[in-house]
Amino acid sequence: MIKKLLAEFFGTFWLVFGGCGSAVFAAGVPDIGIGLLGVSLAFGLTVLTMAYAVGHISGGHFNPAVSFGLLAGGRFSAKELVPYIGAQCLGAVTAAGCLYTILNGAGTLDFSQPGAFATNFYDVPVYNGKAFSMGSAFLAEFLLTALFLIVIMGATEKWAHSKFAGIAIGLVLTLIHLISIPITNTSVNPARSLSQAVFTGGLALSQLWLFWVAPILGGIVGGLIYKFLLQRDSREIS
Numbered sequence: 001m002i003k004k005l006l007a008e009f010f011g012t013f014w015l016v017f018g019g020c021g022s023a024v025f026a027a028g029v030p031d032i033g034i035g036l037l038g039v040s041l042a043f044g045l046t047v048l049t050m051a052y053a054v055g056h057i058s059g060g061h062f063n064p065a066v067s068f069g070l071l072a073g074g075r076f077s078a079k080e081l082v083p084y085i086g087a088q089c090l091g092a093v094t095a096a097g098c099l100y101t102i103l104n105g106a107g108t109l110d111f112s113q114p115g116a117f118a119t120n121f122y123d124v125p126v127y128n129g130k131a132f133s134m135g136s137a138f139l140a141e142f143l144l145t146a147l148f149l150i151v152i153m154g155a156t157e158k159w160a161h162s163k164f165a166g167i168a169i170g171l172v173l174t175l176i177h178l179i180s181i182p183i184t185n186t187s188v189n190p191a192r193s194l195s196q197a198v199f200t201g202g203l204a205l206s207q208l209w210l211f212w213v214a215p216i217l218g219g220i221v222g223g224l225i226y227k228f229l230l231q232r233d234s235r236e237i238s
Contacts (some may be wrong), residue, residue, distance in 0.1 A: 012196075068220050073153050073222075089195070132183045
């Protein structure tokens with residue numbers, strides 16, 4: 001169990017450090033910045049690389065919503081849920097602390113604007129002057145997390161080509177970010193949202209509830225959809 005929790009800690013650490021770090025340091029650099037496409041790819045690459053590095057140890061959740069979804073889908077034990085979420089949140093907050101320390105070294109700390117430090121948001125204009133409502137943000141996070149779980153469960157199904165599961169999961173997370181960065185800065189991961197919000201406070205912290213509730217509900221629904229509507233059994237394969 002200790003090795004599983006360490007795997008979840010390091011996997012979630014890398015997701016936040018790599019994904020949010022790319023947004024904080026590299027997205028907005030004039031002429032050579034990676035932009036939203038680069039940030040989307042960075043998040044996908046963090047999950048892809050850690051899925052192969054430690055996924056065989058813990059299952060490679062790196063996300064409380066994924067843990068809830070896999071529990072609902074019958075792929076995860078309830079007794080491990082709280083320890084997994086604790087390890088994920090600790091890894092995420094530790095990574096955010098490292099990002100904060102590095103950023104502070106440049107003397108550029110300014111978290112007054114929505115979305116600063118890669119935080120999530122709703123009902124504020126950040127990209128192209130569009131402010132998506134709380135309802136729009138909730139629906140986007142809910143649907144995208146549900147679909148994320150369907151892909152995860154399908155890619156890791158025992159009848160699937162499991163060696164390619166990490167690639168499929170990394171790519172779908174990239175696609176999720178391509179869709180929703182302009183809407184909410186993309187969460188689909190409560191630990192990732194928590195880690196950035198605790199260092200900025202203010203708006204991000206007050207809106208944090210949505211980025212826990214919507215992804216977890218979406219994860220549960222996605223897990224249930226796959227389990228009861230899509231999952232194949234040995235009788236169908238034979």
